[in-house]
Every structure is written in structure tokens, then in C-alpha cells.
Amino acid sequence: MNKHMQDSYLKRIERVLAYLSDHLDEDLDLDKLADVACFSRCHFHRIYHGLMNETVMQSVRRLRMHRAAGDLIRTSSEITAIAKRAGYGSVEAFSRAFKSSYGAAPASYRSIRQDIPVVSIPTMELKKMFDVEIKSIDPMKLACVDHHGDYMQVGKAFEKAGIWAAKNGLLNQTAKSIGIYYDDPASVETEKLRSAAGFVVDKDYSDEEYGISTRSVGGGRHAVLIHKGPYAELGKAYQWFFGAWLSESGEETAEAPCFECYLNDPKTTVPSDLVTEIYMPLK
Template identity: 25%
Template sequence: MHAWEQIQQTIEFIELHLDEDLNIENLAKMASLSPFYYQRLFSRLVKKPVAEYVKLRRMAKATESLLQKNKRILDIALELGFTSHEHFSRNFKETFGMTPAQYRKNAQTLNRMTKPQLLLHYTLIDEGVPLITDGIVLEINRQKLVKPKHFIGLVKKMPVQFVEGLGTKSGIDPLDTLWRDFHHKKTSELYLNDSSQEIGVSYPCSDTRYFYYFAGSESHLANVPQGYETWQMPAGNYIVCTFEAEDFEVLVMDALYKTQQYIFKTWLPKHKLKTAAFCAERYKSHTPTTTSMEIWLQIQD
């Protein structure tokens, strides 16, 4: 068994026992490592110390449970291994900047710690061969875009740390606000069809501490209304990664993050491919019924 598999084994155990007192010595024994080396290896692979990871996974589960309005906050706290309502609320506010009651009253999309799937760092698939892991199905192919596609939407300037913290940092998702704003204006101001294909694009800013994120829909409007931006997907050869998840929230939170990590840190380097300085996320729609999407990366010679 590889070292990463030993750590993954304990990650799976943690996920099933978040309501229990998880002991470092027992986890290390499960991984056949000393407590010292287990904690070092866990932190290196997961990017968080064991205790902090457990806390953040409990908080991630809490964001789901709190949406069930028929469950008392105290019951949720006890289910997740907290000793009191106060202890749970303090940890939730430290993590997300709001209390469980505030979140329940005004639920919004929160970035949260995802459960790692370390296999994605060590497995290389061929083009056209699907990879199925941890509720995600992804497949990578090449496509040629003969003509450029044009989109209209809104742009937000984002700190680079936002990308670096995806999957490990917790807090309010600023891009959710951008998408909500765009969807509100899409039909009321741009008069675009709800079914028009949508795209989210990350591309460089002249200030390297930031990047731009464009949220928009395919459009052929001759005149661009004030306050909106356009973005063109250039013609050319592309790497296209299609992936699916069990529901829309898992798709745009966990699956999108893990797929991007796999493409940029494993698949592209191993295939010695370089791509243009933008990453395009293509959505059929942003509805709760959407369970698949694509990442488009233009190949550079």
C-alpha cells in the first residue's frame, strides 16, 4: 500500500465517525505509522493538521444539516460530536464568520473544507477513458472550436489567494454573489433565454496579486449595455474535461475544485501540455438539476 493510500484510509474513517472522539494514536495505528509521522504525512497531503481537518469537516457537514429547518441546532451540534450548543456555535462562527442561527436564517453558499481524494494526485488516465472516484465521474478529450464564441456578463476582480484556498479555506463564497447578480439581470436587463449556455472564466489581471472572473451567457448582442463586459472564447484546439456529480452543489463546490486540481497539477504536467492563460467553466445551466459541466483549456503549441 502506498503512503497516500494509508492516509486516504484514515480520511474515509474520519468521514464516517465525525460524531466521535477521534484519537490521533488510533488513526496512526490504522495507517501503520507512528503518531509523529502520521501527523506529518497527513498535513503534507491534506494541507491541514488532523485536528483542524476534523473540525472543518464537521463544519462542512453542519452547513448541510442546518438547512434542515426541522432539526434543532443543539441536536445538530450533538450529532457532530460537540458537547454543547455554545461550543458548536463558537466553532461555526470562527469558521464562517456567522453563527449557525444567522446562517440558517439567511443561507448562502459557503466555501468549506472538502474531503480529499488523494488518488487524483497519483492516477493518470488516457484521453477518452472515464475516471470514477468518490462520487465524481470525469473524462478528458480534445475538441476543436472552429469559430469563436461570444459571451456577455459581469466581471469581478479576485485575490489570487481565493484560488489557492479553494477546498481548504472556509468562508462566504464571493463568486456566488456575482452569479446571483448576473442571473437576476440575465433575463430582466439582457433579455437572454434562461437556457442559454453559461460560462465562468478565470483570466489574468495586470496586478499579479489578483485575477478576473467573468460570469456570463452566450450572446450575439450588437450593443453591450453599460455595466456589462464581453468575453470571447477563441477558435482553436482545446482540452475539454467533462465531469459529473450527484447534485449541483457538489458539482460546483467539491467536484469543480477536485477536477481543476487534477487537470492542472497531475494531468497536464504529465502530458507535457501547455494551455492559454484562461480557464473556462461551461455550464448548461445553473439550476439544481444540473449535474454535469465542462472545463475548457486552449492548447498552446
């Protein structure tokens, strides 16, 4: 274990937590928080989520609720004002969220003067969960279709790219299927998620009918995680990869998106046998 690097990551996350606590009444920008932590803006949200076991916005909601609980017990402020300070537009929405977290509606909580829960930093589970290897790879050209929205629906883009590849005689046993994922689904609204699906090619392609464009992916050092199982379970691999593994490794992420390479065909492989390589770009 690289204890020095792990401590460094935790201290940088601690700076973010301190900043959040001091600026809870403000609109909190992920890029600003990445700068506070001196992490890559491209990957800050994944690192934070991996280390904290919650997203930045979940932390903000948790901290605001913690503060609201203190306001309910220690002040005589109107619940309407407390709800607004916690970021809610109505008492009803605040009451539902508060009861979900604290087990009682705000008025009841205030009347029975419950103790304020202790806010603690989740510990990391550092055990080895996946095989990871660091590789230097050459850049690859990818003929791809862009996808916007839920990553679980990216199959639509793969189908479109596959039809185009078959049409152009590119879909064979050696064809390498790649997915690029630009955003952390735990930190970005579903409808704003950006990804691309396609195949490795040896020259540039463009086809407006199919929405095909060519871009470069990879190049340089990458940490490669091997995941076996359903695509729906890849999220836990990302969380461990960007949390426990990265902080232990002594590595820093580069300003490039992660991508996945699919080693077998989901149409002919049972989900439990699907093998996916997740590539994390490194400096």
C-alpha cells in the first residue's frame, strides 16, 4: 500500500469537505471543487465518489440536512426558513427528505429534541476486488456514434454503429468494440450524460446517415481493470477503481475520458460471462 499517496488523497478530499461546509449556502460547482482538491476536473467526481461512497451532491444534501437538524434543535427559526436554507423550495419536500434521513418530520424532531447524528467520513475498503494492470497503449481510431442520456441505453448507439460497420465490411471476429464514457452517472444528471459507442478502425470515417464520426481514444499509460459479469454491475467496479485502487496506487489520472473494451458479444454470451476492460488514463 502506498500510504503517502493514500493520505494525500484523503487530505485533498478533506479540503473539499471543509469547503463544502463553509459554502453550503452557495451553488457548488464541480470544477471549482476539483480545483480545491487539486484533482483532475475530468475525474474529480469519480475519485470523490470512490473515496466517499457518495457523490458530491449527496454530501451536500447530507451536510445541509445535518445543519438543518441543528437548526431545529438549537434555534427557534421557522421550518420554512430552515427548509429554504437547506435548498428546498417547499416545506413539504424538505419534510419528506428530512424524514427519510432522520426518521421523523422536522416538527416532530424539534419537539422531541433528538440528538444530532454524528457526520463521519466513510472508510475505504482497500481489499483487492479486481485485477488491475498498468499498460502503455497506442492511440486508437474509433468510428463511433455519440449517445446522450442514460448509459444503460447506450446499446442503441452500439447497434447503430454495428449496422454501419457490417455495411462497410468492418464487423468481423477481430473487430474491437469500444465505449467511451465522459461523465460520472452518480454526479451528472441522466439526460446530460455523454458517451460514444463504436469500433476500432484504421482510417477516418464519416457518415451523417448513421451519425458516424472518427475520434482518437487511448494513447499512453492506462490502468486496466478486468471486470467479469453483467454490464449493469460495472458501476461498483468504477467506484472501487477510482476510490480504493487509485488512492493506493500512487498514480494520478490524466485529462482524458475512461473507455471500455468489450471482449465478448452480449448477444451470444450469458451476462455472468461478459468480460469488460475498463481503461483509466494515467499521467
